[in-house]
Amino acid sequence: MRAELQRMGASELAAFYEARDFRPLWVKGRSLRPEAQAVIALVGAAAADGLDPSRHDPGVLARATVGAPGRDPAQLARAEIALSTALAAYVRDLRSPPDAARMVFTDPALKPPATDPSQVLAEAAAAPDLAAHLASTRRMNPLYAQLRAALADLRSGRMAVPDGDRQRYESLLLANMARARQIPADPGRRFIVVDAASAQLFLYEDGRVVDQMDVVVGKPRYATPMMAGVIRYAVFNPYWNVPVDLVRDDFARRVLRQGVSILEAQRLEVLSDWSEQARPVDPARVDWSAVAAGRKLLRVRQRPGGDNMMGQVKLMLPNELGIYLHDTPHRWAFDARQRTFSSGCVRLERAMPLAKRLLGAGAPAMTPAEPEHRVDLAEPVPVFITYFTAWPASGGLEVRRDAYGRDPPLIAALEAAEVRRLASAHPHAKLCLLTGTKLSRNLF
Structure with a gap:
C-alpha cells in the first residue's frame, strides 16, 4: 500500500493510511467491499450538485475496481487508493465553495463541514455502518x-x-x-x-x-x-457602540462642520477606550480632524433610550x-x-x-x-x-437584486473552474481559458 501511494502520487491520503498502519478501507481479503459501488454511485451523481463527474474520473474508478477482485495485491491497492481519492475529492467539492462564496465562521462551536481528505476518510472508517455513512454523505442542509x-x-x-x-x-x-x-x-x-x-x-x-x-x-x-x-x-x-469607521466617515466630519453639540443632541458620548473601565472624555478636547483622517481611532457610544x-x-x-x-x-x-x-x-x-x-x-x-x-x-x-x-x-x-454585486465574481469563478476542468479534454474549453471567452455549456 505504501508503495502504491507513492507511485500514484496520493500524498493527501498518506496521513490517513499511516494512522491505520496502511490497513485498507475498501478491500477485505482478496475482494472489494460492497461499499465500493456506493462510492462509484456518489461520484456518478455529482452533476446533480452542479459538480463535474468527470473531475472524479468515474470511468477510471470503475475500471480500477471492476477487475480488482481476485487479482494481485498491487491491483487491489490501486483500487483502494482510487476509491479513497474519489470519495475525498467528491466530499471536498460538495462541501467547499469558491472563495467568493465563503462564509466566515466566528464561533468555535461552529465549524465548516470537514473537507480534509484524511478527516473525510477517518470519518468513513470510524462509522459503525459504512454503507449508511456513505448514503448520508450526500445529505446537505435544508436550504441547499x-x-x-x-x-x-x-x-x-x-x-x-x-x-x-x-x-x-x-x-x-x-x-x-x-x-x-x-x-x-x-x-x-x-x-x-x-x-x-x-x-x-x-x-x-x-x-x-x-x-x-x-x-x-x-x-x-x-x-x-x-x-x-x-x-x-x-x-x-x-x-450603541458606534462602529469606528462610521465615527471616522460620518460623525467626525459632522462635528467638524457643526460642532460638538450634535453629539449631545443624539445622546452620544466619547469614551477613553474599549475596556469595561473606559471613562468619559470631553468631546471638545478630541482632535476631530485626526479622527476624520483615520489617524486616531475613537470610541463613541449612544446612551440607551x-x-x-x-x-x-x-x-x-x-x-x-x-x-x-x-x-x-x-x-x-x-x-x-x-x-x-x-x-x-x-x-x-x-x-x-x-x-x-x-x-x-x-x-x-x-x-x-x-x-x-x-x-x-x-x-x-x-x-x-x-x-x-x-x-x-x-x-x-x-x-433577487444583487445589491452587493457578489454574483458576477462568483459566477466567473465557477465558470473558470469548469473551463479548467474541461480544458484538457475539450479544445474549445482550452481556448476559452486562454482568451477569457464565456463558456457555453451547449458546446459539450
Missing part, C-alpha cells in the same frame, strides 16, 4: 436541498423560465448552491438564517420554519458579511466583525422594498418577540430599566447570515 431540487427541475424542464434565460438561471442556481454549501447538514434543533439578499430572517425549529420576519441589512458600502455565529445572550436596554439605534434589545453573537441582530427605532425602514440601510448589522422587525422566544423561561417579564441588562440563552442558537440572489418559488425561480 431546496436549491438542488430547483436545479433538477430546471434541467429537466419542469421549471418554467423566460425564453433565453435557462443558462442564466442555471448559473444563478449554481452560485447560490455554492453559498449554501458551508451550512452544516445538521445545523441543530433550532437555528436562524438571515438572507441579506431578500432582507429576511427565518427561524428554524426541528427542521421547519416557525417564524419569519423582514430585516434591514447593510448598505452596499457597509455590506452585511456572509458569516456563521452563535447567539449566546441578549442585552436589554443596550448602548427610545432613539437608541439598538432599540430595546440586541442579540449577541460574539464575533470580531462587530455584527449583531438588534431592534431599531427606525420602523419606516421595514416598509422599503430594498432594505439596505444599516452599517452592517441586522435590524429586526420584531426583535422583542424573537428575543423572548429564544430566551424562553429566562426572558424578563418587562424591559429592565438599567442599561446593558444581560440575559444568557439556556440554549445558544446558531445564526447563518447568507446571500441568496435566486430562490425556488412556486413553479419557477425568484431572482
Whole structure:
C-alpha cells in the first residue's frame, strides 16, 4: 500500500493510511467491499450538485475496481487508493465553495463541514455502518436541498423560465448552491438564517420554519458579511457602540462642520477606550480632524433610550466583525422594498418577540430599566447570515437584486473552474481559458 501511494502520487491520503498502519478501507481479503459501488454511485451523481463527474474520473474508478477482485495485491491497492481519492475529492467539492462564496465562521462551536481528505476518510472508517455513512454523505442542509431540487427541475424542464434565460438561471442556481454549501447538514434543533439578499430572517425549529420576519441589512458600502455565529445572550436596554469607521466617515466630519453639540443632541458620548473601565472624555478636547483622517481611532457610544439605534434589545453573537441582530427605532425602514440601510448589522422587525422566544423561561417579564441588562440563552442558537440572489418559488425561480454585486465574481469563478476542468479534454474549453471567452455549456 505504501508503495502504491507513492507511485500514484496520493500524498493527501498518506496521513490517513499511516494512522491505520496502511490497513485498507475498501478491500477485505482478496475482494472489494460492497461499499465500493456506493462510492462509484456518489461520484456518478455529482452533476446533480452542479459538480463535474468527470473531475472524479468515474470511468477510471470503475475500471480500477471492476477487475480488482481476485487479482494481485498491487491491483487491489490501486483500487483502494482510487476509491479513497474519489470519495475525498467528491466530499471536498460538495462541501467547499469558491472563495467568493465563503462564509466566515466566528464561533468555535461552529465549524465548516470537514473537507480534509484524511478527516473525510477517518470519518468513513470510524462509522459503525459504512454503507449508511456513505448514503448520508450526500445529505446537505435544508436550504441547499431546496436549491438542488430547483436545479433538477430546471434541467429537466419542469421549471418554467423566460425564453433565453435557462443558462442564466442555471448559473444563478449554481452560485447560490455554492453559498449554501458551508451550512452544516445538521445545523441543530433550532437555528436562524438571515438572507441579506431578500432582507429576511427565518427561524428554524426541528427542521421547519416557525417564524419569519423582514430585516434591514447593510448598505452596499457597509455590506452585511456572509458569516456563521452563535447567539449566546441578549442585552436589554443596550448602548450603541458606534462602529469606528462610521465615527471616522460620518460623525467626525459632522462635528467638524457643526460642532460638538450634535453629539449631545443624539445622546452620544466619547469614551477613553474599549475596556469595561473606559471613562468619559470631553468631546471638545478630541482632535476631530485626526479622527476624520483615520489617524486616531475613537470610541463613541449612544446612551440607551427610545432613539437608541439598538432599540430595546440586541442579540449577541460574539464575533470580531462587530455584527449583531438588534431592534431599531427606525420602523419606516421595514416598509422599503430594498432594505439596505444599516452599517452592517441586522435590524429586526420584531426583535422583542424573537428575543423572548429564544430566551424562553429566562426572558424578563418587562424591559429592565438599567442599561446593558444581560440575559444568557439556556440554549445558544446558531445564526447563518447568507446571500441568496435566486430562490425556488412556486413553479419557477425568484431572482433577487444583487445589491452587493457578489454574483458576477462568483459566477466567473465557477465558470473558470469548469473551463479548467474541461480544458484538457475539450479544445474549445482550452481556448476559452486562454482568451477569457464565456463558456457555453451547449458546446459539450
